[in-house]
Amino acid sequence: MAGHSKWKNIQHRKGRQDALRGKIFAKLSREITVAARSGSDPETNQRLRLAVAKARSNNMPNDNVERAIKKGSGEDGGGNYESIMYEGYGPSGVAVMVEALTDNRNRTAADVRHIFSKRGGNLGEAGCVAWMFARKGLLVMDREESERNEDDMLLLALEAGAEDVEVTPESFQVITAPEVFEEVKVALESEGENCSTAEVTMIPENTVELTGDSIDKMLALIDALEDNDDVQNVYANFEADDADLANYQSS
Structure with missing residues (x-):
C-alpha cells in the first residue's frame, strides 16, 4: 500500500473542494439513482446501501436521498445513466482511472479525452491501467x-x-475486501471506533513519486x-510529500 496515505490526502482535499463548488450532492444523487435500479431497498442492495x-x-438531506432512490426505481422518471470507467495516463x-455516470456516452468520452489531452495526459484503452489498482x-x-x-x-x-492495517502518524487505515467492508465497519464501530472515512474505493498497488511542477500538473488534471459533471471519482497512483500537496491546496 505504498503511498496510500498521501493518495487519500488528495481524495480528502478534492472532496472538500467539490462540496464548496456545490457539485457533491448532484454527483451523489446520480450515484444513488443508478444503484437503486437494482432494488430500492438498501437492506438488500449493497451498492445502494453504500x-x-x-x-x-x-450531510446530504434525506429528501434528496429519497428523491434519488425514486428516480432509480422508476417512480420518478429517472435519467438513463450508465456507469463507465475510463483509463489513461497523466503527466509523468x-x-x-476515471469513474463516470452519464446519460450520453459520446459526450462524456469526448469531454474526458479533451481534459486528458489539454492537461498533459492521454486517454487509453480499457484495461491499460486497471491492473495497477x-x-x-x-x-x-x-x-x-x-x-x-x-x-x-x-x-x-x-x-x-480486514486484510491489512496501515498506520500513519495521524491515522489507522483499515483495508478490507469489498464483500466484508460493512461487516468490518460495524465491528470497529461496535468497539467504539469512529470512522472518518468509510468507502469502497480503488487503491493503487504501486505508485509514482512526484515532485515540483509535476505535482501541480497532476493535481490540475484531477x-x-x-x-466535469459526469465524473464521479478519479483515482491516480502517485504520491508526493504532504508539504507539496499543502502548497497546492493553498495556491
Missing part, C-alpha cells in the same frame, strides 16, 4: 480519537475480517476531471 451511507456522510506517466474497502480512523495502539488496532481489524 451510496446512501456516502451521501449521509456528506501516472496511471489514472484493486477495489478495496477503506476505513480511516483518527489516532487521536482512538484509545488503541497499533497492535490492538491490528488485532481488532484482523479479527473482524481538478479538471472532477469538475
Whole structure:
C-alpha cells in the first residue's frame, strides 16, 4: 500500500473542494439513482446501501436521498445513466482511472479525452491501467480519537475480517475486501471506533513519486476531471510529500 496515505490526502482535499463548488450532492444523487435500479431497498442492495451511507456522510438531506432512490426505481422518471470507467495516463506517466455516470456516452468520452489531452495526459484503452489498482474497502480512523495502539488496532481489524492495517502518524487505515467492508465497519464501530472515512474505493498497488511542477500538473488534471459533471471519482497512483500537496491546496 505504498503511498496510500498521501493518495487519500488528495481524495480528502478534492472532496472538500467539490462540496464548496456545490457539485457533491448532484454527483451523489446520480450515484444513488443508478444503484437503486437494482432494488430500492438498501437492506438488500449493497451498492445502494453504500451510496446512501456516502451521501449521509456528506450531510446530504434525506429528501434528496429519497428523491434519488425514486428516480432509480422508476417512480420518478429517472435519467438513463450508465456507469463507465475510463483509463489513461497523466503527466509523468501516472496511471489514472476515471469513474463516470452519464446519460450520453459520446459526450462524456469526448469531454474526458479533451481534459486528458489539454492537461498533459492521454486517454487509453480499457484495461491499460486497471491492473495497477484493486477495489478495496477503506476505513480511516483518527489516532487521536482512538484509545488503541497499533497492535490492538491490528488485532481488532484482523479479527473482524480486514486484510491489512496501515498506520500513519495521524491515522489507522483499515483495508478490507469489498464483500466484508460493512461487516468490518460495524465491528470497529461496535468497539467504539469512529470512522472518518468509510468507502469502497480503488487503491493503487504501486505508485509514482512526484515532485515540483509535476505535482501541480497532476493535481490540475484531477481538478479538471472532477469538475466535469459526469465524473464521479478519479483515482491516480502517485504520491508526493504532504508539504507539496499543502502548497497546492493553498495556491
